[in-house]
Amino acid sequence: MQFLADLFTNKVFLAPASAWFFAQIIKVVIDSVKSGFCKERLIGGGGMPSSHAATVTGLIVITGAIYGGGSFEIAMALFFGFIVIYDARGVRYETQRQGRALNNLNDERKEEGKQPLDIIKFKEKLGHTVPELVAGIILGIICAVVVYHIPF
Numbered sequence: 001m002q003f004l005a006d007l008f009t010n011k012v013f014l015a016p017a018s019a020w021f022f023a024q025i026i027k028v029v030i031d032s033v034k035s036g037f038c039k040e041r042l043i044g045g046g047g048m049p050s051s052h053a054a055t056v057t058g059l060i061v062i063t064g065a066i067y068g069g070g071s072f073e074i075a076m077a078l079f080f081g082f083i084v085i086y087d088a089r090g091v092r093y094e095t096q097r098q099g100r101a102l103n104n105l106n107d108e109r110k111e112e113g114k115q116p117l118d119i120i121k122f123k124e125k126l127g128h129t130v131p132e133l134v135a136g137i138i139l140g141i142i143c144a145v146v147v148y149h150i151p152f
Contacts, residue, residue, distance in 0.1 A: 011062055015061065015147040015148070018146075019051075019057065019139055020055040020058075023054040027049065047128075047132065049132055050136030052085065053140060056080060056085060059077050060144075065148050088128045088133065089129075096123070099123055100122075
């Protein structure tokens, strides 16, 4: 029980966790307004704002605030954050584009009466655009600042 008490009063845990939570909630609300509720969006990647960017930015900001710019902890958080954001924009975004292209190709083959490809429908929401990343970064900063000022 002490472990949970320690965890939920640990600001380095709370800032990124709250940033992820709020990013996911906002993402579900935005997607629900656009195209109806989809339970997969509760934990899925991609979309506005980026929960990847929000989480690692919350981690970077709170770590810097607590341990300072010269610490081992901030160096680790920064490099971890850069890798996650690069992956969210680069690799995952390209995978998303490829999935969309394959789905379109399969749909075209079906419409032309040709044998569809032997694939399941690929996910088309995986990566992030720059505005989605920026929104996530802003959300991460806000969550870290709020958590930093919580008195415990």
